[in-house]
Amino acid sequence: MAIHVGDRLPKATFIKATPDGPQPVDSEEYFRGRRIALFSVPGAFTPTCSARHLPGFVDRLDELKAKGVDEVACTSVNDAFVLEAWKQSAGAEGKVTMLADGSGDFVKAIGLDADFSKFGMGHRGQRFSMLVNDGVVEQLNVEEPGAFNVSSADYLIDRL
Secondary structure: OOOOOOOEOOOOEEEEOOOOOOEEEEHHHHHOOOEEEEEEEOOOOOHHHHHHHHHHHHHOHHHHHHOOOOEEEEEEOOOHHHHHHHHHHOOOOOOOEEEEOOOOHHHHHOOOEEEOHHHOOOEEEOOEEEEEEOOEEEEEEEOOOOOOOOOOHHHHHHOO
16 A cells, blocks of 8 residues: 555665765654655656656755755665766756665555566656655655656645
Protein backbone atom coordinates (compact mmCIF):
# COMPACT_ATOMS: atom_id res chain seq x y z
CA MET A 1 0.00 0.00 0.00
CA ALA A 2 1.32 3.42 -0.96
CA ILE A 3 2.14 6.11 1.56
CA HIS A 4 -0.34 8.98 2.00
CA VAL A 5 -0.33 12.58 3.17
CA GLY A 6 -0.21 12.54 6.96
CA ASP A 7 1.81 9.31 7.15
CA ARG A 8 5.22 9.17 8.79
CA LEU A 9 8.04 7.98 6.53
CA PRO A 10 9.28 4.50 7.43
CA LYS A 11 12.75 4.00 8.80
CA ALA A 12 15.18 3.49 5.94
CA THR A 13 18.85 3.83 5.19
CA PHE A 14 19.98 5.82 2.18
CA ILE A 15 23.56 6.04 0.99
CA LYS A 16 25.20 9.39 0.27
CA ALA A 17 28.50 9.93 -1.49
CA THR A 18 30.98 11.95 0.59
CA PRO A 19 34.67 12.84 0.22
CA ASP A 20 35.30 9.95 2.67
CA GLY A 21 33.34 7.47 0.55
CA PRO A 22 29.74 6.26 0.70
CA GLN A 23 28.06 6.96 4.05
CA PRO A 24 24.73 5.70 5.42
CA VAL A 25 21.99 8.25 6.04
CA ASP A 26 19.34 7.28 8.56
CA SER A 27 15.97 8.56 7.32
CA GLU A 28 14.64 9.32 10.80
CA GLU A 29 17.65 11.51 11.60
CA TYR A 30 17.72 13.13 8.16
CA PHE A 31 14.09 14.27 8.15
CA ARG A 32 13.84 15.06 11.88
CA GLY A 33 12.94 18.68 12.64
CA ARG A 34 13.22 19.85 9.03
CA ARG A 35 11.01 20.48 6.03
CA ILE A 36 12.45 18.62 3.06
CA ALA A 37 11.34 18.58 -0.57
CA LEU A 38 12.10 15.02 -1.69
CA PHE A 39 11.73 13.90 -5.27
CA SER A 40 12.27 10.52 -6.86
CA VAL A 41 13.40 9.74 -10.38
CA PRO A 42 13.38 6.36 -12.13
CA GLY A 43 17.06 6.77 -12.96
CA ALA A 44 19.95 9.20 -13.04
CA PHE A 45 21.01 10.30 -16.52
CA THR A 46 17.68 9.24 -18.06
CA PRO A 47 16.12 11.76 -20.50
CA THR A 48 13.26 13.37 -18.54
CA CYS A 49 15.12 13.15 -15.24
CA SER A 50 18.19 14.91 -16.65
CA ALA A 51 16.49 17.41 -18.93
CA ARG A 52 13.59 18.51 -16.73
CA HIS A 53 13.17 16.95 -13.29
CA LEU A 54 16.51 17.64 -11.58
CA PRO A 55 17.09 20.98 -13.38
CA GLY A 56 13.69 22.24 -12.23
CA PHE A 57 14.62 21.73 -8.58
CA VAL A 58 18.06 23.28 -9.11
CA ASP A 59 16.59 26.31 -10.89
CA ARG A 60 13.84 26.92 -8.33
CA LEU A 61 15.81 26.17 -5.16
CA ASP A 62 15.67 29.76 -3.89
CA GLU A 63 11.89 29.85 -4.27
CA LEU A 64 11.51 26.59 -2.38
CA LYS A 65 13.68 27.91 0.45
CA ALA A 66 11.73 31.17 0.50
CA LYS A 67 8.58 29.09 1.07
CA GLY A 68 10.02 27.29 4.09
CA VAL A 69 11.83 24.32 2.58
CA ASP A 70 15.06 23.61 4.44
CA GLU A 71 16.61 21.27 1.89
CA VAL A 72 15.90 19.60 -1.44
CA ALA A 73 16.79 15.93 -1.85
CA CYS A 74 16.60 13.49 -4.72
CA THR A 75 16.36 9.73 -4.40
CA SER A 76 16.71 7.05 -7.01
CA VAL A 77 17.33 3.34 -7.23
CA ASN A 78 20.91 3.97 -8.30
CA ASP A 79 24.13 3.70 -6.36
CA ALA A 80 25.67 6.69 -4.60
CA PHE A 81 28.51 6.96 -7.14
CA VAL A 82 26.08 7.31 -10.06
CA LEU A 83 24.01 9.91 -8.19
CA GLU A 84 27.14 11.87 -7.29
CA ALA A 85 28.31 11.91 -10.92
CA TRP A 86 24.83 12.98 -12.04
CA LYS A 87 24.73 15.77 -9.44
CA GLN A 88 28.09 17.09 -10.60
CA SER A 89 27.23 16.90 -14.30
CA ALA A 90 23.91 18.67 -13.70
CA GLY A 91 25.37 21.57 -11.71
CA ALA A 92 23.42 20.51 -8.62
CA GLU A 93 26.42 20.49 -6.27
CA GLY A 94 25.51 22.29 -3.04
CA LYS A 95 21.87 22.53 -4.16
CA VAL A 96 20.32 19.04 -4.14
CA THR A 97 21.24 16.25 -1.75
CA MET A 98 21.44 12.88 -3.50
CA LEU A 99 20.14 9.95 -1.45
CA ALA A 100 20.83 6.60 -3.09
CA ASP A 101 18.23 3.89 -2.57
CA GLY A 102 20.38 1.30 -4.34
CA SER A 103 18.24 -1.75 -3.59
CA GLY A 104 14.93 0.11 -3.71
CA ASP A 105 14.17 -0.60 -0.06
CA PHE A 106 12.80 2.90 0.60
CA VAL A 107 10.50 3.03 -2.44
CA LYS A 108 9.27 -0.49 -1.66
CA ALA A 109 8.57 0.51 1.96
CA ILE A 110 6.46 3.49 0.86
CA GLY A 111 4.72 1.49 -1.88
CA LEU A 112 6.04 3.61 -4.75
CA ASP A 113 8.27 1.08 -6.48
CA ALA A 114 7.70 0.10 -10.10
CA ASP A 115 8.90 -2.50 -12.57
CA PHE A 116 10.80 -0.86 -15.43
CA SER A 117 12.09 -4.19 -16.78
CA LYS A 118 10.55 -3.60 -20.20
CA PHE A 119 12.94 -0.63 -20.49
CA GLY A 120 15.93 -2.68 -19.28
CA MET A 121 16.03 -0.89 -15.91
CA GLY A 122 14.62 -3.53 -13.53
CA HIS A 123 12.77 -2.49 -10.39
CA ARG A 124 12.98 1.24 -9.66
CA GLY A 125 11.09 3.99 -7.90
CA GLN A 126 8.15 5.78 -9.45
CA ARG A 127 8.53 9.43 -10.36
CA PHE A 128 7.16 11.53 -7.47
CA SER A 129 7.75 14.52 -5.27
CA MET A 130 6.79 15.00 -1.65
CA LEU A 131 7.14 17.59 1.03
CA VAL A 132 8.21 16.00 4.29
CA ASN A 133 7.82 17.97 7.51
CA ASP A 134 9.62 16.44 10.52
CA GLY A 135 9.31 12.97 8.97
CA VAL A 136 5.61 13.31 8.07
CA VAL A 137 4.37 13.54 4.49
CA GLU A 138 2.79 16.97 4.07
CA GLN A 139 2.36 16.85 0.30
CA LEU A 140 2.59 13.90 -2.12
CA ASN A 141 2.60 14.11 -5.92
CA VAL A 142 2.88 10.80 -7.78
CA GLU A 143 3.13 10.69 -11.56
CA GLU A 144 1.17 8.44 -13.85
CA PRO A 145 3.54 6.06 -15.69
CA GLY A 146 5.48 7.91 -18.37
CA ALA A 147 4.23 11.36 -17.29
CA PHE A 148 6.04 14.39 -15.92
CA ASN A 149 3.52 16.85 -14.53
CA VAL A 150 2.80 16.66 -10.81
CA SER A 151 6.27 15.79 -9.51
CA SER A 152 7.96 18.91 -10.84
CA ALA A 153 9.41 21.71 -8.75
CA ASP A 154 6.86 24.05 -10.36
CA TYR A 155 3.93 21.93 -9.19
CA LEU A 156 5.31 21.59 -5.66
CA ILE A 157 5.99 25.33 -5.36
CA ASP A 158 2.51 26.22 -6.62
CA ARG A 159 1.04 24.21 -3.72
CA LEU A 160 3.21 25.65 -0.94
